[in-house]
Amino acid sequence: MGSVGLDRIFLTPDSNPLLGASTNTSWDSLIFVTLIGNGQFTIPYTLDIGSLHFSSSASGPCIDCAYSQTSLLPGFPKPTQGTLTVNLNGVSQTYPFRFCSSRADKSCFACDRVGGYA
Numbered sequence: 001m002g003s004v005g006l007d008r009i010f011l012t013p014d015s016n017p018l019l020g021a022s023t024n025t026s027w028d029s030l031i032f033v034t035l036i037g038n039g040q041f042t043i044p045y046t047l048d049i050g051s052l053h054f055s056s057s058a059s060g061p062c063i064d065c066a067y068s069q070t071s072l073l074p075g076f077p078k079p080t081q082g083t084l085t086v087n088l089n090g091v092s093q094t095y096p097f098r099f100c101s102s103r104a105d106k107s108c109f110a111c112d113r114v115g116g117y118a
Contacts, residue, residue: 049073
């Protein structure tokens with residue numbers, strides 16, 4: 001079993017990076033991480049891509065921690081538009097991105113990023 005390196009892409013509301021899989025399996029993992037400062041936090045995540053919808057949330061005390069969401073996606077043969085909406089302590093922000101499976105189509109070979117920081 002080998003390890004796979006992950007490129008970290010910092011997302012902004014006006015970016016639209018192309019993210020992709022770096023493995024050759026039947027399912028692709030898309031990982032988003034939000035860094036959280038000290039104090040109480042509440043964070044719901046909503047991820048929409050193609051016809052798929054994912055949501056998760058967490059809350060509690062935090063001392064320099066992070067919240068992550070991993071979504072298993074079927075292969076997307078062409079770049080597909082998606083959005084990640086993060087609501088951290090009542091402040092909502094939406095981050096657009098595109099995703100494709102690097103194994104699915106030659107046009108996706110440029111997809112070398114597998115997740116993002118919101």
